Amino acid sequence: MEPPAATYHQKVALEKRASILRAATGLFIELGYDKTSLARVAERAGVSTATMFKQFRTKADLFEAIVLQFWDAGSDEAVTPPPAGDPRSGLAALGARYARLLRRPGMAGLHRMVIAEAPRFPDLGRIQFDLGKQPFFELVRDYIDSEARHGLLRVADVVRATTEFLGMISNFVLWPQLLLQEWSPSDEEVDATVGSAVETFLARYADETSARPSS
Template sequence: MTRGDSAYHRAMAEANRQSVLAAGAALFLENGYDRTSLARIAQEAGVSKATLFKQFPTKAELFEATVLAAGSTPDLVPLDVPTDDFRAGLVMLGRAYGDLLMRPEMTALMRTVIAESPRFPELRTRTFDFGTLPVLKALARYLRDAHATGVAEIDDPDTASAQFLGMIASSIFWPRLVHGTWSMTDDEREQAIEEAARTIEARYAAS
């Protein structure tokens, strides 16, 4: 196999993967986890069942990949996050996280996770690696850099990240997820993010 052939096949494999993920997202949201079959996803994606099974041997693995793909949006990651103003950097990243949570497909897929996991052990036992999402990777990098440069004193970036994201999600995401008619204004959302940033700043900013 030549180098060109290898690149071609990698490109085809990635195109097939994206087609499968798009078809999976549409069918999972339309029919739920139980009534969505891998065979139907393969048909809608325009790939063979063998191609699908090669990348996603089980429906649980495909569903996990579908949820993570819905949040894999590098364009949400802010550029030029300030490194000398800890709170301002947190606010910028908090807004990006809020934008991610407000994506309709993220809300819909998380509702599916909550609704389906009690009935399907293969979903209940999976640990979705949300730390791979670009926004959350950017936050983890920001916290590590803040500690390294002395802007903040953060011995455990994972804990600090969970605290920050948890405050934001509990204010702007979970009420919306549980109560479909719940809403908040842009100003209220901004206030929730800024309050979360101030709390983290008060806890971790260097003296």
């Protein structure tokens, strides 16, 4: 059994890390990447600079951690596809998961910051894509490919099909927020968008059996 002291110190370290990530996310969104220093993050998080540098040696390391947190990278849900055999159910689950990620507080702000800073810091876009969007895209792509190999979908270009499916959701949930900060669709509107994306996808790619709504 782990000594209580070790457990306590680990808990404190995790709490400090969470405070740093919250502070950094807020500062990146408010000030941009360039004007946010690690010292400023430490001050807002209420930790010492020594603690700051112990957790994150560089600003790039800190940004990577924020992206991973936003996209739940490494969590069981993030890497586990739905079981094959029911494209309607599987796509609905993945679509709902995608919508939840895109609706996280700060996600739109993070995208705005990356887009604004990309000309001077092109690595930010690459980090956001490689560690955030791409792993989720690959999860959905592999699921669609699996259903196609089981004969439940007819997909000639799985990358294009995946892009179409996720695009129908992000086009409503996320992208308007980049220009319209007041854009805040209701849960019902988001659910309807995901459902419509699933039905549209199945109308294009499913065979006759799997395209029928479940009774």
